[in-house]
Amino acid sequence: MSSNAIIGYIFITIGAIFDFFGCMGLVRFPDVYNRLQAATKCVTLGTIFILIGTAIVTATPAIAIKAILCAVFIVLTSPTGAHALARGSFLSGVNLWDKSVTNKFKERAEEIKAQRGEAR
Amino acid sequence: MMFMYFIASLLAAACFMCLYRIGHGPTASDRTVAIDILGTVVVGFVCLSAIVLRKDFYMNLAIAWALVSFIGTLALSKHLEGRRFDE
Amino acid sequence: MRKITLTVFSFIVWFLLVWPFDPLTGDLDVQSTVAGIIVAIFVGLFLGDRIxxxxxxxxxxxxxxxxxxxxxxxxxYVILANLDVLYRVIHPDMPIRPGIVKVKTTLTNPAGRAMLANSITLTPGTMTVDITDDGYLYIHWINVKSEDIEEATRHIVSKFEGVLRRIFE
Known part of the structure; x- marks a missing residue:
């Protein structure tokens, strides 16, 4: 096994560990928004590490280039998805955790709902 | 090869935790979040098969999966928001 | 001009995705390359006006x-964010203090704002929930340090704003 392959396997291990703990956060945290935070951050970075590790281990251009493209794509899309999900779940009526400190989005959510009511 | 089994079992455990959240999630939002995350974990799984079998079409699968899962997440979040899909 | 740019860009992406070389001999596959050029020209013609x-x-x-x-x-910052989340997940008491705060950005360019929102989502403890047209961002913060708008802006936004302004404006 060459030294490149060992570096790649180290990347893959770190990525898999991050994925694991991200999903653990999905189970442990108390409300949708905290779960979304933990899971989005950890799973995005973990999957990117796995993709980079794949590019290093295989070292064939056909696989490596696609892996890098896929990593760029995930970096760009996954925060957008998280943002849409957070907004959607607040507007669908899921409140924050009981022990939350502050919530400034409430007035804005009412505003959005009022606007949509007028549009219909 | 042992090492690959170890990585695959870590990812499988992650998938099962997502499935737990899909099954038990108290609200629809929880389930949607878990579906989104499951899609990203599966991309990692496909990469492992690309390494073990050395076939490049697995990476096509990974890219297509990431795309479809992103679009599915957007559609589900619009549905949660209570909007129709053509807005 | 935009059409030509988009054509060239989509051809490059297509080329990287398909990688039309024979795996054994390394020759370029002429047929699929020509097909790729034709498709790239169509994409550029029809969608060039949208960028x-x-x-x-x-x-x-x-x-x-x-x-x-x-x-x-x-x-x-992304790696810091992950170590932060890791600490909060493993810690038995889960030291979290969540809440949604409001911050203000001075960026005006839509692309710059989108980039700022994405950066905030992937950095320690914060996640963008909504952006308004007049430059306010609503941010879910896993460990609220301050509820004041200016104070929160200094904590969250200012570390990216300078560089992003130089890129987009």
């Missing part, structure tokens, strides 16, 4: 330089 006319004024080389500065800085 914005100008992504901001200023020297292109300076902006690319600041983009290159931005990428390692962003990666460093």
């Amino acid at each position: 914005p006319r100008k992504l901001g004024a200023g020297n292109v080389f300076k902006r690319v330089f600041w983009l290159i500065v931005y990428v390692p800085m962003f990666s460093w």
Whole structure:
């Protein structure tokens, strides 16, 4: 096994560990928004590490280039998805955790709902 | 090869935790979040098969999966928001 | 001009995705390359009008330089964010203090704002929930340090705003 392959396997291990703990956060945290935070951050970075590790281990251009493209794509899309999900779940009526400190989005959510009511 | 089994079992455990959240999630939002995350974990799984079998079409699968899962997440979040899909 | 740019860009992406070389001999596959060029021309013709006319004024080389500065800085914050989440997940008491705060950005360019929102989502403890047209961002913060708008802006937004302004404006 060459030294490149060992570096790649180290990347893959770190990525898999991050994925694991991200999903653990999905189970442990108390409300949708905290779960979304933990899971989005950890799973995005973990999957990117796995993709980079794949590019290093295989070292064939056909696989490596696609892996890098896929990593760029995930970096760009996954925060957008998280943002849409957070907004959607607040507007669908899921409140924050009981022990939350502050919530400034409430007035804005009412505003959005009022606007949509007028549009219909 | 042992090492690959170890990585695959870590990812499988992650998938099962997502499935737990899909099954038990108290609200629809929880389930949607878990579906989104499951899609990203599966991309990692496909990469492992690309390494073990050395076939490049697995990476096509990974890219297509990431795309479809992103679009599915957007559609589900619009549905949660209570909007129709053509807005 | 936009159509030509989009054609070239989509051809490059297609080429990287398909990688039309024979795996054994390494020769270029002429048939699929021609097909790719034709498809790229169609994409450029039909969708070229949709990309914005100008992504901001200023020297292109300076902006690319600041983009290159931005990428390692962003990666460093992403790794910090993950260690932070890891600590909060493993800790038995879960030291979290969540809440949604409001911050203000001075960026005006839509692309810059989108980039700022994405950066905030991937950095320690914060996640964008909504952006308004007049420059306020609503941010879910896993460990609220301050509820005041200016104070929160200094904590969350200011570390990216300078570099992003140099890239997009």
